[in-house]
Amino acid sequence: MSFEQPVPTIVRDGDAVVVIDQTRLPHELTFVRIETLAQAAHAIAHMQVRGAPLIGATAAFGLALALREASDDVHLDAACARLAATRPTAVNLHWALARMRARLTPLTPAARLEAAWAEAEAIRREDRAMCAAIGRHGAARLADIAARRDGPVRVMTHCNAGWVATCGAGTALAPVFEAHAQGLPVHVWVSETRPRNQGLLTEWELREAGVPHTLVVDNAAGILIARGEVDVVITGADRIAANGDTANKVGTYLKALAAHDNGVPFWVAAPSSTLDFAAADGTTLPIEDRDPDEVRRIAGPGEDGRIATIALAPAAAPAANPAFDVTPARLIDAIITEAGVCAPGELAAQRPEPAHG
Numbered sequence: 001m002s003f004e005q006p007v008p009t010i011v012r013d014g015d016a017v018v019v020i021d022q023t024r025l026p027h028e029l030t031f032v033r034i035e036t037l038a039q040a041a042h043a044i045a046h047m048q049v050r051g052a053p054l055i056g057a058t059a060a061f062g063l064a065l066a067l068r069e070a071s072d073d074v075h076l077d078a079a080c081a082r083l084a085a086t087r088p089t090a091v092n093l094h095w096a097l098a099r100m101r102a103r104l105t106p107l108t109p110a111a112r113l114e115a116a117w118a119e120a121e122a123i124r125r126e127d128r129a130m131c132a133a134i135g136r137h138g139a140a141r142l143a144d145i146a147a148r149r150d151g152p153v154r155v156m157t158h159c160n161a162g163w164v165a166t167c168g169a170g171t172a173l174a175p176v177f178e179a180h181a182q183g184l185p186v187h188v189w190v191s192e193t194r195p196r197n198q199g200l201l202t203e204w205e206l207r208e209a210g211v212p213h214t215l216v217v218d219n220a221a222g223i224l225i226a227r228g229e230v231d232v233v234i235t236g237a238d239r240i241a242a243n244g245d246t247a248n249k250v251g252t253y254l255k256a257l258a259a260h261d262n263g264v265p266f267w268v269a270a271p272s273s274t275l276d277f278a279a280a281d282g283t284t285l286p287i288e289d290r291d292p293d294e295v296r297r298i299a300g301p302g303e304d305g306r307i308a309t310i311a312l313a314p315a316a317a318p319a320a321n322p323a324f325d326v327t328p329a330r331l332i333d334a335i336i337t338e339a340g341v342c343a344p345g346e347l348a349a350q351r352p353e354p355a356h357g
């Protein structure tokens, strides 16, 4: 029995879409009903919706919502620009908008709304299938590791690339969920991933799925790897350049360095919608700088159980908040996509065909 996404992360409901509000997780599972372009853009920019593949799907549905308001070329272009401006690093957002534009531009304005809903749903459905394939390919590699050792396969993750970040079973976590579903013993070292602590979403997903795991601070990664307590590091990706250089949540690069220094395999898992063949290498990948207050402040349930935000550092503390970094291909041992597992240098063979023409 393969692992299935427990709760839909995005689903159409009439003339709206309903998404999980990830800013309330892992403490509260709540939903947001998105009815307009503005609400879709807000949800992406403020990370109510997050995770490269889910950002792409949400932008696609956001375009359909925009066309409910008006479907002429000027409005279509303005809506694409507004959604594209929400977050720069996850290429899935820009891939989805380009795919939607290629599908809609040739149509008459009157035919665009129905086609937009259909194309957005196709993107959602295809991402679900891509996650499942990544799970199968990755689980087979985890089984290879299991065959060489006693005890559970010990996986380290970074940030959250689980089912809440996608339209399906996840990317970096999909092999873990699939291996666990197949009865393969695994244990996951879950890095909290400051400053937004998306690792707490990973902890929640794994706990709900009954997968053994241990939550650790990001800075524990080095000693765990050096001690030989990690068999493989698996992360997601937000944008993978043609040579395999990978932009992912800040801190990924440091884990890749520690893994490389200790001979621990480092795998990146992502659907082909994360591949950016327009970027020859990682030197041009856009890195999002987010509000420094995300470094100074943190949110969580207070004594009364209500979500509160507290200041870890004074407002006067100068802070910087690069949200991603770039891991060079030389530090990556394998890239897992829906097409299979390859070395970074073999990505060209996985270049997807254009969706329309």
Ligand SMILES: CSC[C@H]1O[C@H](OP(=O)(O)O)[C@H](O)[C@@H]1O
Binding pocket: 050, 051, 052, 053, 158, 159, 160, 161, 162, 165, 166, 170, 171, 172, 198, 235, 236, 237, 238, 248, 249, 323
């Ligand atoms: C399958 S999620 C991929 C990727 O997206 C996350 O970034 P964010 O939480 O800012 O949306 C993280 O980098 C994941 O690895």
